[in-house]
Amino acid sequence: MSYNNLLVEVEDRVVFLTINRPRALNALNDQTFEELRHFFSTGYRECGDFHGVLLTGAGDRAFVAGADIKEFLDVAEQGNGEQLSRRGQEVFFLIERFHRPVIALVNGFALGGGCELAMACHLRVATENASFGQPEVNLGIIPGYGGTQRLNQYIGKGKTMELILTGDRIGAEEAHRLGLVNYTLPRDEAREKALELLRVIGSKGPVAVAQSIRLVNAYYGGDEGFHAESAAFGETAKTEDFREGASAFIEKRIANFRGK
Ligand code: HXC
Numbered sequence: 001m002s003y004n005n006l007l008v009e010v011e012d013r014v015v016f017l018t019i020n021r022p023r024a025l026n027a028l029n030d031q032t033f034e035e036l037r038h039f040f041s042t043g044y045r046e047c048g049d050f051h052g053v054l055l056t057g058a059g060d061r062a063f064v065a066g067a068d069i070k071e072f073l074d075v076a077e078q079g080n081g082e083q084l085s086r087r088g089q090e091v092f093f094l095i096e097r098f099h100r101p102v103i104a105l106v107n108g109f110a111l112g113g114g115c116e117l118a119m120a121c122h123l124r125v126a127t128e129n130a131s132f133g134q135p136e137v138n139l140g141i142i143p144g145y146g147g148t149q150r151l152n153q154y155i156g157k158g159k160t161m162e163l164i165l166t167g168d169r170i171g172a173e174e175a176h177r178l179g180l181v182n183y184t185l186p187r188d189e190a191r192e193k194a195l196e197l198l199r200v201i202g203s204k205g206p207v208a209v210a211q212s213i214r215l216v217n218a219y220y221g222g223d224e225g226f227h228a229e230s231a232a233f234g235e236t237a238k239t240e241d242f243r244e245g246a247s248a249f250i251e252k253r254i255a256n257f258r259g260k
Helices: 030-041 043-047 069-078 081-096 113-120 135-139 147-155 157-166 172-178 187-202 206-218 224-236 240-250
Strands: 006-011 014-019 052-057 062-064 102-106 109-111 123-127 131-133 169-171 183-185
Touching (some): 006 043, 030 043, 062 102, 102 113, 109 113, 113 147, 131 172, 169 172, 183 187
Parallel strands (some): 102 123, 109 131, 123 183
Antiparallel strands (some): 131 169
């Protein structure tokens, strides 16, 4: 199994899955999404019998800094924002519904689609330098990979509203205090903790583990909110503000939004 943007290594029955675009802070471009889809739908079968997956980002700055904003001008051109959002949601559902535990080792920025990816994992262990946020408003759009739904599940309505409306980032300590991450630890300890969790879960009955994942997810019900999010993302992606927000990021300047 060979991917361009994902590294897959198996050691002691743990799959180490690393998003490997460090120069773009591991931003999720189109190809990375397709590779994640491939791994979590069929590719994992080539890894033999494993306890679980440790998902992280390459380098020491970022887990994932979001969807690849440099592909956004094409999205604005093609008007396919709703499909883009749906595709990402589908890939993240594959992770959330995976039969083995997927633990995010959040080793830096987890922003936008990166925060949404971490939230789709079953557990999150953060390093002390990690930060989290849904900065889509800065680009004139909204979260589109489940952020409006899952952030509520982890931290409740008040703080979700604040983070999504302001686009502010929070540090790893606060993310821990709010319940967004399970543990915040120094770098080496964080990795050890994630591996220990995988070892512990790996010693349990695999059928019980798979059913537990399924049932904890079932508590949160249907996909209605996710569909509404995709449709709304599609609407915001048709605005001039979206084009302006993406251009401003690429040109390294402040966006000038006009509400249309
Ligand atoms: C593409 C990105 C990127 C991204 C960073 N880079 N984030 N490229 N997409 N999301 C690139 C930068 O352009 C730059 O490349 C390099 O990575 C290093 O980033 P810098 O900005 O120079 O680093 P720094 O000043 O330290 O700032 C780090 C940062 C900032 C705070 C993380 O990069 C940032 O704000 N990134 C965008 C975060 C974001 O808005 N994420 C949400 C995206 S929307 P060059 O070539 O210039 O050196 C999203 C929506 C999902 O995820 C829903 C869709 C349906």
